[in-house]
Structure formats: C-alpha cells, structure tokens
Amino acid sequence: MNTTGFDTLGGTLSTRVLFGAGCIAQLAQEVQRLGGARVLLVSDRGLADAGHVAQAQAILNEANIASTLYLDVQENPTDEDVSRCADVARNDDSDILVGLGGGSAMDAAKGANLLLTQGGRIQDYWGMGKVVAPMLPLIAIPTTAGTGSEVQQVALISDAQTHQKMACGDPALRPATAILDPNLTLSQPWEVACSTALDAMTHALESVVTTARTDLSQRFSTEAFRLGYSAAVQIMEGSEDPFVRGEMLKAACYAGLAIDHSMLGAAHSCANPLTQTFGLRHGFAVGVMLPHVIAFNAQDSSVAAIYGNVARTSGLVPENAPDKDAVDALISAVDDLCEKSGAKQALRALHEPVEHISSLASGAAEQWTAQYNPREVGVTDFEDIYRSALTR
Ligand SMILES: [Fe+2]
Known part of the structure; x- marks a missing residue:
C-alpha cells in the first residue's frame, strides 16, 4: 500500500523519440543539438544498397557535418565486429555515433561506444552497470520494426569464439535520440x-x-x-x-x-x-x-x-x-x-x-x-x- 502520498510508475525514460514519415531529415539537427561534429555512421551494405546510408550522409553533408562510414555490421554482431568499428571511430576522432539499421547495427554502435569510451574488451561489459566514464552520444535509426534497441540500455554482442550471446547493459547505453521514420522500413524484404x-x-x-x-x-x-x-x-x-x-x-x-x-x-x-x-x-x-x-x-x-x-x-x-x-x-x-x-x-x-x-x-x-x-x-x-x- 502506498503510505507516502507518492506513487511511481516504476521506470526511467531518457531517449528523445522522433517519429514520422521523412523525420530522418532531422538527423543533422539532432547531431548539432547533441554537440556532435564528426559522425561515425554504423550500418550495413544492404542498407547502403537500399540508399538509406547515402540519404543520411547527404543530410549530414548539407549541414557541413563530417561523417565516416562503418558498413561491415553483420547479423548478431561479435566482439570482433565492434572492435573493428571502434577502431574506425578512433582513427577518425568521431564524437558522435549513429546506428542505422536493425538491432544488429544499433547494438554494434552501442558496443563500439563502450570500447571507445571505457576501453578494454566487450567481454568486460557483459552484465549490468559496468559503465564508469561518460559515453559518446548515440542516435539510433531503426530500419526494421522489431528489437526496440533504439530505446534500450542493452546491447547484445556475441563472442566470436564461443558464440555466447553477451547482454551488456547500462543506462548510459540508451541512445540519446531515436529517429523512427516509417519510410525507412519499406525496403525490408x-x-x-x-x-x-x-x-x-x-x-x-x-x-x-x-x-x-x-x-x-x-x-x-x-x-x-x-x-x-x-x-x-x-x-x-x-x-x-x-x-x-x-x-x-x-x-x-x-x-x-x-x-x-x-x-x-x-x-x-x-x-x-x-x-x-x-x-x-x-x-x-x-x-x-x-x-x-x-x-x-x-x-x-x-x-x-x-x-x-x-x-x-x-x-x-x-x-x-x-x-x-x-x-x-x-x-x-x-x-x-x-x-x-x-x-x-x-x-x-x-x-x-x-x-x-x-x-x-x-x-x-x-x-x-x-x-x-x-x-x-x-x-x-x-x-x-x-x-x-x-x-x-
Ligand atoms: Fe526478441
């Protein structure tokens, strides 16, 4: 029974969620709002072929925001994938990440963010609440309507050797912004x-x-x-x-x-x-x-x-x-x-x-x-x- 006069719904919400056909147009504005200047865009080759990566890059270019691509995300990203992705971001001094794709792209971006800002190996973050240093802002843009990773604090990364799926969770992993544009989901088989x-x-x-x-x-x-x-x-x-x-x-x-x-x-x-x-x-x-x-x-x-x-x-x-x-x-x-x-x-x-x-x-x-x-x-x-x- 509530005896304090207060009640709680029992949760914390921290992701800004934009929704609407064509709302990917707000990507540059969101990058600027979050203080980003050099974007690492994490996606896959299928989405590049569908034109979504070029569309996102054109929106950033128009606002004079530099972007680098990492397009080697595979289904069920591994520790090796996120390590390569983090290397690309480190080389380009990226200060903001954009995960464009299904759960795999968004989770790969989250995993790379962990390695970039906390160091070590992804295995170090298996479990909950292991983040100690500030993370880079992450914008999640789902192109499938499935995982909901765009608003979640967990990244699922597989161990390439053991095939174990590691759930790495921390409130700091929640994307700063989720851009839900239904037009991007039309290209799915x-x-x-x-x-x-x-x-x-x-x-x-x-x-x-x-x-x-x-x-x-x-x-x-x-x-x-x-x-x-x-x-x-x-x-x-x-x-x-x-x-x-x-x-x-x-x-x-x-x-x-x-x-x-x-x-x-x-x-x-x-x-x-x-x-x-x-x-x-x-x-x-x-x-x-x-x-x-x-x-x-x-x-x-x-x-x-x-x-x-x-x-x-x-x-x-x-x-x-x-x-x-x-x-x-x-x-x-x-x-x-x-x-x-x-x-x-x-x-x-x-x-x-x-x-x-x-x-x-x-x-x-x-x-x-x-x-x-x-x-x-x-x-x-x-x-x-x-x-x-x-x-x-
Ligand atoms: Fe599921």
Whole structure:
C-alpha cells in the first residue's frame, strides 16, 4: 500500500523519440543539438544498397557535418565486429555515433561506444552497470520494426569464439535520440518484416507478465500489442502502407521500452537454442514458442488475468470476456501470426526437431531470460513446452 502520498510508475525514460514519415531529415539537427561534429555512421551494405546510408550522409553533408562510414555490421554482431568499428571511430576522432539499421547495427554502435569510451574488451561489459566514464552520444535509426534497441540500455554482442550471446547493459547505453521514420522500413524484404513484427509482438506479450514488470512497462507492453497486432496482420498479408508500417514501428518501440524495464521470459529462453541448433530466424523462433509459453504461464490465475487484460484491451474478445476465453483468444491470435508470417512453415521444415528436445531444454534453462518468467520454469517444464510446440 502506498503510505507516502507518492506513487511511481516504476521506470526511467531518457531517449528523445522522433517519429514520422521523412523525420530522418532531422538527423543533422539532432547531431548539432547533441554537440556532435564528426559522425561515425554504423550500418550495413544492404542498407547502403537500399540508399538509406547515402540519404543520411547527404543530410549530414548539407549541414557541413563530417561523417565516416562503418558498413561491415553483420547479423548478431561479435566482439570482433565492434572492435573493428571502434577502431574506425578512433582513427577518425568521431564524437558522435549513429546506428542505422536493425538491432544488429544499433547494438554494434552501442558496443563500439563502450570500447571507445571505457576501453578494454566487450567481454568486460557483459552484465549490468559496468559503465564508469561518460559515453559518446548515440542516435539510433531503426530500419526494421522489431528489437526496440533504439530505446534500450542493452546491447547484445556475441563472442566470436564461443558464440555466447553477451547482454551488456547500462543506462548510459540508451541512445540519446531515436529517429523512427516509417519510410525507412519499406525496403525490408517481406520475410524480414514478418519475422521482426513477430519478434516485437513476442516482446509485448513476454514483457507484460515478467517478474520484473512495472506499471509503466505493462502500459507500454499492452499498447504495443494493441497497436502492433493489427499492423502485423496487415504487413503479413502484404501491406506496404506507410501508415501501417508507422504503427508497427511505434509498437516495436513501445515493446522495446517495456523490455528496458521488465526484461523477457521463457519464449526467448526457448528461442535461442532453436536458432543455434537449426538456424531458425529469431522472430520465428520466439513466435512459434510463444503460444505454448502463454499456455504454461496462464496456469497461474494472476498471470492469466494479465494476458486476459491484454486480449480485452486489444479487442480480441468482448470487454466482459472471462480470462480463460481471453487467454485462448490471445493464443489463437499469436498462432495466426505464426501461420501468416511463415514461421510455422519454417518450424515444420526443421529436420526431426523432437530428437533434440532434451538438449534444447538444457540450453533454454541456461538463458538469462528464464529467470524473469512469471512461473518458475525448469528443464522438465522446457521439455514439455518444446514437446507441445514441436509435435503439432
Ligand atoms: Fe526478441
């Protein structure tokens, strides 16, 4: 009970978020506002081919702001990638970073920022709260609507030797500015748009129930699903409407804000071993596991009530629908997204996945996200969840 007369929503927000078709035009203004003069633009060759890198550079040139490119970002950036990226920034004396791309580009920029300003190796920053010196300002410009990294304090960097994904987190890693321009998301291949949308919806439905959830994070999670579900369906049905892309981009950002305060749960724990073993796309892997994780978690009536609230708020069921019906509707809605996106087809194409259930479950239990799942989940539970997902 609140006895102090004060209440808190339970979170801190520190990223300035710009949104709107064409708002990348404000990039130079933001660089100047943040005191930058020499930009390191971190992106990849695909986005250069799509013309987005040249567009960003032209905006900077017009304002007489010097920029250097680092275009070698790969999916799931490694310690070696961020080290090369930091070397380029160091050689050019960059004083501000711009991460343009999906989660990989934004996380690579965050990782390079750590090495530039704190020194050492990226492994030194695995865990939370390791930043001791001021960091360079970072502007994040997402070109997919998925990770929400543009508003998060965590960078996921892989160890090139061990393939371990290291979550490096600190409030100082949150970008100073996020520029959400729906026009930049139109160049994604359909399969990428579908898998990132599924990832964002999984972020919404995992973060809303975690043990770390707060009032603020639940509001972001719930709004992310309400806004993103209908946009995701339309994108999966082939829509390229910039308005719909904008709604999806906002939803992914809201889900990202939610994760920043509340972490993730068992669907993400299950997904990483599936991706490592079979190369299944992250968004597909989390999506196909999610209905089975919801069913597992909803055995706790207080968790079922939260899922029920999301389903009712999103209009999946009438406002007076009981939790059981609302949870069933939510599971069906996610299942439908998995079918429409091609995720289920990708799952059905895996070679004898049931043979791997035991090793997948051991891998899932070791993932950092498992500790935040609202119901305690161990190796045997993971085996049951995988069996349910892989034998359908
Ligand atoms: Fe994810």
